[in-house]
Amino acid sequence: MVKKIIIFLLIVIALVVITMLNKSNNKKVKKANNRKTNTIKNEKKTPVKDVALVEERTSSKKKEVEIDPMLKAILDTVAPISVSFDQNSFRFGDKIVRAYAITQYTPHPKFGWLADIMGIPNTIVSTLYTPTSNADLMQALAKTLNVMRGTAESTRNYIEQQRVEQGIENAEETIKRLDRTGESVGRFSCIVLAFGTSKEEFQKSCSRVESKISALNLRVKILSNLQKEGFMSAFPTYTPQADVLRCSEKIITQSAMEFGMPIASSAFSDDTGCHFAEDTNGNMIILDMWKRIGDRTNSNFTVMGMPGKGKSFSVKSILLGEWMRGTRIYIIDPEREYVQMVEDEMEGEVLKVGANSKGSMINPLQIRTVSSSSKDEKNPDEEDTANLASHLKTVETFFDLYLEDITASQKALLKDMTIKAYAKYGITFESDIYHLTNNDYPVMKDIYDLIEFEITKLDMKKKRGENVSTVEYNDYVQLRGLMKDIAVGGDSFIWNGETTIHSDSKVVALDTSGFAEGNEKLKKIQYFNVLTWVWEQASQNREERCIIVADEAYMMIDQRVPTALIHMRNMAKRGRKYNVSIMTISHSVVDFLAPAIKQYGQELIGTSCYKMFFGCEGQNLLELSNLYDLKEAERDFLLGAEQGYALAQFGSKRVIVHFKVGDYKKRRISGGGEGVETKKKNTSNRDNVVWQSVNA
Ligand SMILES: Nc1ncnc2c1ncn2[C@@H]1O[C@H](COP(=O)(O)OP(=O)(O)O)[C@@H](O)[C@H]1O
Ligand SMILES: [Mg+2]
Structure with a gap:
């Protein structure tokens, strides 16, 4: 009880003191107002220290007291001298x-x-x-x-x-x-x-x-x-x-x-999407790569720059964000850079393609949806078709690439045998193939067997003393020799067999590191084969967003037979309709601009709405500069760009960005490829530090 009375008294005393203080302050302020100078926002004046003359109650002498200019400005605005x-x-x-x-x-x-x-x-x-x-x-x-x-x-x-x-x-x-x-x-x-x-x-x-x-x-x-x-x-x-x-x-x-707005990021930002990077002022850039606005008419990316500058790293960062948004992802990963992220962080699947008997098989004879370029140009909205006629062209290209020494007459025979092999499976030019499954198609050995059968027939004819054209006979025999490798020989584990590749995963990395070692020609055919499979998967559901990443994309370029490149270009062109984004990653634009393939290469890397240029130099920088009309400052930037920095382009807007990721994210996307090396390096650095501190 006594305690309560004491507390009550203390409160009363405090209130009295506050009231007295307020009164004296009010008087001071009123006087101060009499000698006012207004401070309004944006006032263009050198700041003058606000001084008010205040009469002190105890003495008749005038004394200068400083008043906070901010407070004064507020007072002047709230209670001006006069308004009319x-x-x-x-x-x-x-x-x-x-x-x-x-x-x-x-x-x-x-x-x-x-x-x-x-x-x-x-x-x-x-x-x-x-x-x-x-x-x-x-x-x-x-x-x-x-x-x-x-x-x-x-x-x-x-x-x-x-x-x-x-x-x-x-x-x-x-x-x-x-x-x-x-x-x-x-x-x-x-x-x-x-x-x-x-x-x-x-x-x-x-x-x-x-x-x-x-x-x-x-x-x-x-x-x-x-x-x-x-x-x-x-x-x-x-x-x-x-x-x-x-x-x-x-x-x-x-x-x-x-x-x-003055607070808008000086660079670029969407109001939806994922964290993309930071601009040079450290502002966060948000990108919604699926947004169709203004000149952003597709979702394709072109990523170029010297090795080690951070191309794959930045793409992984983007992929992680998109994965969280539920985007389907296919990665063609020739350097096994994405394997760890896909398996450990994204609960995805890694499929080894075309390496050995354990790898997944993609049957080149299985008819797939490949959009032809000529059709594309005439009518880009036309549906992709899958039929024997269009697929035969693909198969022909395949044999062209594979059987370099084949003559024109042998080619004709081979085509004949191929058509017969399809017929054996009930597939004709009129067939509707949409309901067919992996094991409804012929394999290379079927063609080989048909050739052998023809030779046997001719042998029998010969035996019967009937007339047999030596040229024709020799053609068949030579053809059998050419086809042996694919069908029953050393390369048959890559080419001969029903398609076994399969995955329902939302994220699939296609490990293509085992693609015919040292055989550049084979690599390109395999690349093409994989591309056709990926496109078929990605374009199945038009509503679902899907990203196809082609890292080290120069690997698919063949100046003589640019089939894979043309297919990539077509995918990039048609992706918009299917909600598919194509990300082309490579170290140099020069590869895409060689005279023989320029018409396709330039279109593939030039028409993507999103571009990221990492550090580069020499001819590569020159070509890049010509192709994209870079300004001098942009060229200078690319010449000296550090790892993780890029000149990014969104539609027609260019911004310098930094792929700065937090440690938590870095851990998730490092690993694999060069990342492993960096990790090793870091560990050894840490060992050094420990060693030094022990000595200290
Ligand atoms: N923005 C970045 N922040 C931190 N580390 C990075 C960044 N970019 C790249 N690195 C490191 O450098 C390594 C090589 O980068 P990477 O993306 O593989 O180069 P590229 O694909 O251009 O050859 C990565 O594994 C990563 O450890
Ligand atoms: Mg890389």
């Missing part, structure tokens, strides 16, 4: 002020436009954004369009007509864009107060506001007869004024607004 309003300006203490509203926005705002407005000296800028639904906007726009069309027809004033026509064009474009992209929109209002202490300063400030805003292609208007409402709209407590909003509120896209 005219039609087009108002007085606020010792300032003359004019309230403006922005009444028209451009559909293509300049990056950071709002920041530019907010940076105009001697102004206060106030903005309000209210999200609305797209449907409302479309309706409102359609109404406005009608009114404008009416005005355009009736007006005789040339300038007015021009303005209205421009307005119609903008509105139409906005409607189209919103319809296409489904972008978020909102009502946006921007009030600008321009001020000056003298008449001259005020005039200067006003003309600066008018010219700067016009230069941004926006329209600015004095809030005539609405100065008070304008002032209240820009007041720190912000009270929306219906009269002001009526003329200032305009509908703009959310991206246009964010795009203008």
